[in-house]
Amino acid sequence: xxSAVSANKxxxxxxxxxxxxLETTETxxxxxxxxxxIADVVVEKIAGLAAREITGVYKxxxxxxxxxxxxxxxxxxxGGSGLTAGVEVEVGARQTAVDLDIVVEYGVEIGELTxxxxxxxxxxxxxxxxxxxxxxxxVVHDVHVPNQDSDEPVDSRVE
Amino acid sequence: xxxxxxxxxxxxxDAIGGIVASCPGVASLSAxxxxxxxxxxxxxxxxxxxxxxxxxxxxxxxxxxRVTEQLAEALAEVLAGRALYVHIEDIVMPGEQVLDPAG
Numbered sequence: 001x002x003s004a005v006s007a008n009k010x011x012x013x014x015x016x017x018x019x020x021x022l023e024t025t026e027t028x029x030x031x032x033x034x035x036x037x038i039a040d041v042v043v044e045k046i047a048g049l050a051a052r053e054i055t056g057v058y059k060x061x062x063x064x065x066x067x068x069x070x071x072x073x074x075x076x077x078x079g080g081s082g083l084t085a086g087v088e089v090e091v092g093a094r095q096t097a098v099d100l101d102i103v104v105e106y107g108v109e110i111g112e113l114t115x116x117x118x119x120x121x122x123x124x125x126x127x128x129x130x131x132x133x134x135x136x137x138x139v140v141h142d143v144h145v146p147n148q149d150s151d152e153p154v155d156s157r158v159e
Numbered sequence: 160x161x162x163x164x165x166x167x168x169x170x171x172x173d174a175i176g177g178i179v180a181s182c183p184g185v186a187s188l189s190a191x192x193x194x195x196x197x198x199x200x201x202x203x204x205x206x207x208x209x210x211x212x213x214x215x216x217x218x219x220x221x222x223x224x225r226v227t228e229q230l231a232e233a234l235a236e237v238l239a240g241r242a243l244y245v246h247i248e249d250i251v252m253p254g255e256q257v258l259d260p261a262g
Contacts (some may be wrong), residue, residue, distance in 0.1 A: 034243035036227040
């Protein structure tokens with residue numbers, strides 16, 4: 001099992017030539033019937049879903065080139081997933097810390113929103129994995145204002 | 160591939176793979192690791208004399224420790240005393256499109 005986990009770690013992109021799963025960062029939970037190892041991506045997906053469920057969260061990720069939030073990972077074919085955008089986790093044997101990068105809807109009370117996100121993320125991770133969530137750090141990097149979407153089509157001056 | 164008293168033969172590996180894949184909490188075997196046999200591989204299974212490692216993609220339903228318990232119960236007979244290590248390599252979230260699982 002790897003030890004140190006940095007925010008810029010390179011995610012495992014699948015099996016290597018030895019097929020060793022021990023090179024991914026995993027947790028090992030001891031139950032009476034066997035040992036369970038959980039890959040980071042599992043915790044990330046659970047955290048991502050729990051965060052996106054909260055009304056007022058417009059989306060996760062898109063935080064402009066921040067390597068810590070998977071911007072690099074998403075550009076690797078087959079290596080990224082929309083479900084883990086904006087989510088980074090640090091996973092230990094019994095605990096995990098979660099970093100989220102979010103865009104909120106305009107008009108939302110951000111203090112209440114982040115409280116709700118933390119509640120839901122902690123509850124989902126602890127239910128599914130029994131890992132203790134030590135912290136949920138949230139960066140609000142943008143506000144989504146309707147009718148001023150940059151994704152609305154713009155007439156180009158040139159063809 | 161040498162056989163051994165614990166029976167890490169093709170039949171053993173295939174049996175384990177079949178049981179794991181049919182477990183309700185398991186979406187599919189994971190390609191994170193595999194067993195190598197003459198002419199083919201069995202994804203998601205690695206056996207040894209004293210331990211069996213299974214690599215799965217879980218469903219988003221029961222707690223993952225429950226998946227391990229289900230697998231331990233289903234595999235009890237074929238394990239023949241070997242320790243079970245369950246590796247949750249990925250999880251299928253509600254509405255997520257499942258890509259080609261373990262090839």
